[in-house]
Amino acid sequence: MKDALLEGRNISKYFGGLQAIDDVSFAIRKGEIFSVIGPNGAGKTTLFNLITAFLPPTSGEILLKGKIISGLKPYKVARMSVARTFQLTTLFEKNTVLENLMMGQTATREMGIWQALFGGRRKSEMETKTLERAHQLAEFLGLDKEKNTQAGLLPQRAQKQLSIGLAYAASPELLLLDEPAGGVNNEEVDILIDLITRIRDAGVTICLIEHKMSLVMNISDRILALNFGKKLAEGTPAEVCRNEEVIKSYLGDEYAAAC
Ligand SMILES: Nc1ncnc2c1ncn2[C@@H]1O[C@H](COP(=O)(O)OP(=O)(O)OP(=O)(O)O)[C@@H](O)[C@H]1O
Numbered sequence: 001m002k003d004a005l006l007e008g009r010n011i012s013k014y015f016g017g018l019q020a021i022d023d024v025s026f027a028i029r030k031g032e033i034f035s036v037i038g039p040n041g042a043g044k045t046t047l048f049n050l051i052t053a054f055l056p057p058t059s060g061e062i063l064l065k066g067k068i069i070s071g072l073k074p075y076k077v078a079r080m081s082v083a084r085t086f087q088l089t090t091l092f093e094k095n096t097v098l099e100n101l102m103m104g105q106t107a108t109r110e111m112g113i114w115q116a117l118f119g120g121r122r123k124s125e126m127e128t129k130t131l132e133r134a135h136q137l138a139e140f141l142g143l144d145k146e147k148n149t150q151a152g153l154l155p156q157r158a159q160k161q162l163s164i165g166l167a168y169a170a171s172p173e174l175l176l177l178d179e180p181a182g183g184v185n186n187e188e189v190d191i192l193i194d195l196i197t198r199i200r201d202a203g204v205t206i207c208l209i210e211h212k213m214s215l216v217m218n219i220s221d222r223i224l225a226l227n228f229g230k231k232l233a234e235g236t237p238a239e240v241c242r243n244e245e246v247i248k249s250y251l252g253d254e255y256a257a258a259c
């Protein structure tokens with residue numbers, strides 16, 4: 001596809017005899033919110049692990065801006081501006097919100113070993129900038145009041161906001177969110193919808209896995225539906241909602257009738 005930021009071509013992934021991804025092709029366009037849906041065990045997280053090179057595909061290719069990235073090391077893919085969150089929220093629990101947001105920034109990670117060891121003016125300049133941006137990020141995330149709270153002590157919804165922020169702090173072009181609303185109650189989902197939309201509006205392409213259909217159908221430009229590792233459909237929310245196989249294996253008749 002011409003305007004694809006990320007493309008999967010005939011990807012398969014076996015774990016021993018289990019085929020977790022079965023000949024799946026898809027394309028994520030620059031600037032869109034692209035969601036991956038499907039029942040438990042459908043292969044959604046595995047797809048993220050393949051995209052971020054945490055796992056190699058058994059066959060097929062993944063391309064970022066037309067360049068093959070399957071086979072690279074995860075840190076190389078991360079340096080190509082791909083960031084992710086994990087299904088189980090991973091934060092620096094003992095550190096404050098601000099410290100988490102400092103650690104998430106590329107500037108900190110890219111500081112050379114000699115600079116980190118011997119410091120100097122450049123190091124303190126970088127630290128000042130990193131701290132400044134951490135303050136801005138906390139505000140952007142709606143975590144202004146919690147800046148100095150230990151991450152592990154935040155309520156679930158705020159932890160989800162922070163884990164999105166931690167990945168966003170790396171200034172990615174493509175942000176992969178694995179169940180950003182997992183464990184968050186329905187009244188609080190709107191806060192996450194607003195945050196994800198604002199990240200997209202800031203120019204970041206988003207790919208998200210989510211079981212909460214209120215979130216998925218509300219914000220997605222396009223959706224990929226998987227079942228037992230196979231692609232069932234790829235299209236707009238309206239198209240995917242009408243797809244017989246998606247209704248049968250995942251959405252159910254009741255939901256499909258309402259959408
Ligand atoms: N590292 C692994 N080794 C062996 N099997 C795995 C591994 N990772 C995933 N699987 C299996 O691959 C299949 C797809 O799992 P995956 O975690 O991708 O599903 P999912 O769609 O993310 O499900 P959920 O909605 O429950 O998170 C499952 O049968 C799972 O048990």
Ligand SMILES: [Mg+2]
Nearest residue numbers: 044045046087
């Ligand atoms: Mg999963």
